[in-house]
Amino acid sequence: MMMLYENFRLALFSLKANKMRSLLTMLGIIIGVSSVIAIMSAGDSISVKLSDTMEGFGANNIELYLDFREDYDGDYWYDNSDLMDRDMIKDFAEHFDDRLKAISVTCDVGAADVKDGSKVAKVSVSGGTLGTFLINDVKLTEGRFFTIGETDTAAKVAIVSSKYVEIMYDGKNKDALGKGVDVEIGGKNYKFTIVGVYEYKDAFAGMGMSSGDNVRTNLYIPYQTAQSITHDDYMVYFTVMAKQGVDSVQLTKDMEDFFEKRYYGNNERLHVSAYNMSSVIDEAKSLINTVTIGISVIAGIALLVGGIGVMNIMLVSITERTREIGTRKALGAPNSSIRIQFIIEAVVICLIGGIIGIVFGSGLGAIAAALMKTSPMPSLRAIVISLSFSTAIGIFFGFYPANKAAKMDPIEALRYE
């Protein structure tokens, strides 16, 4: 313990005595460690950012859509009888009732520009079920959702975005309620009554940009209302939300099987494909991991080269200090303590290089995090890994020179000029 302290002190002295040389020696370690730290914290930031974004879309959401079979190589066409209909969805909903929290069936009516004097709000009219609001994470800031009565009777009611209210009513939500929206779609005019306002989330806000007033926001109407306009009774896709705790991967598979067994087993062209957001997140994360590992390998090579540099300078150092080694041996230093002295010196070079690298790399990571508007991740894991790696490099590359010093013949060493 005492020797350890003395050796650390000694190592620091000898580094101080050769500042420039020590710094140059450390450079390889500094570059290696700072790139490891930078890439790891940047990678972590991206992962977190990605998870946040994706979870906004809903990791529990599963999209079901009709897709051509992989082994189908005929013409890519289908007719209405191939599509999903309301009865199918009903049957599906009953079958999976215990595992589903919500079902969103949508029906796009079309885009329109709502005008009031000089004010223009761009909307796209979309029919949805109550589940649509839950699944798309649409939250009301004013008013209410559609009532059962309104959906059953295909009432002309609408829920508009806060963006719409911002443009048309100076952001006064209360003023919007009960007001009419005149929309022209396909040459026909429709009038809806606003019953609710939802909070519009700017998808670009997180990236430091704003989409401005030109953005087209959804204007939700009841699904039945939309159908009464489009007369389109078939569906190509719909979305469900699994209950909390349900294995969404298994559910995805079960739902595909359900449609295969009951409805699409005999259809040679089409089948229902279920698609879960969490698998996208996993894929993206594994991609980031791969990139991180790749860059870490390059950083590892930098560390390796740095380690060889440390070994080189340690060999120079012990040659320069041959007489000192001889003297220490004459004074009674056992070989082991000479060996430890020089290993510790190598470790100290690597550790200091590592610490500088961590500071440097954290700075780079923080800049990256600031650019992505995420909190800089103080990746403890990366720091611990870097420090242990630096120590390991010091021990590994310090061992050979230290051992050479330990095995020096004291008589030869004392005579060395």
Next chain:
Amino acid sequence: MEGESRKPIIRLTDIRKNFFIGTPNELKVLKGINLTVYEGEFLAVVGASGSGKSTLMNIIGALDRPTSGGYILDDVDVISAKDSELSGIRNRKIGFVFQTYNLIAKTNALRNVEMPMLYAGVSRKERTKRAEELMELVGMGDRMKHLPEELSGGQKQRVAIARAMANDPAIILADEPTGALDSETGRMVMDIFHKLHKEQGKTIVLITHSPELADETERLITLKDGEIVGEREGHRYDDAV
């Protein structure tokens, strides 16, 4: 001999050292040295270069092993000691003083003196206390924190002597300690050896090629071609000054 009542510290019996063994160039450097040094003795080994005195010093200093022969140092059989034990013997039994001082650079005088105690596992507090006492003893009490490069040759050698004393060794082994000094500072260094010998009762083996210096000691051994060719009492140091 008068030494019958005194304790032998060094007992060398028939020490031989050959180099390049088994080759046509085989060199017999020491050809059967028998030497006993008693506790508290101040002994000089003189000889021209090539006489084998450096080799003898290395063997006495447990830095080297003889090809054959016996060596007992302060009741320890050095010949049968393992390599790993030799460092301990050097550390506790022998205090080296070199011609070129060999202080550790960038390390202040006090820490240089502490070094043998460090390897002996003495606690930091005790080390510092003992080192300070020794620095006072060699008259370097006011230069404890000086680095070797800030000291003159004579001062360096005094620090080296203090260092040699650190673990209170059985012998001080001084190899041409005044060889690199002018006569005045050399005199001062010799005075310290005499002081250690008289006041502390240290056993000192001085290796030198200078007959004048050797003459100050109690006993002179003359080495020639690897053999002891002469042994006589020195003129008393007191007579010399």
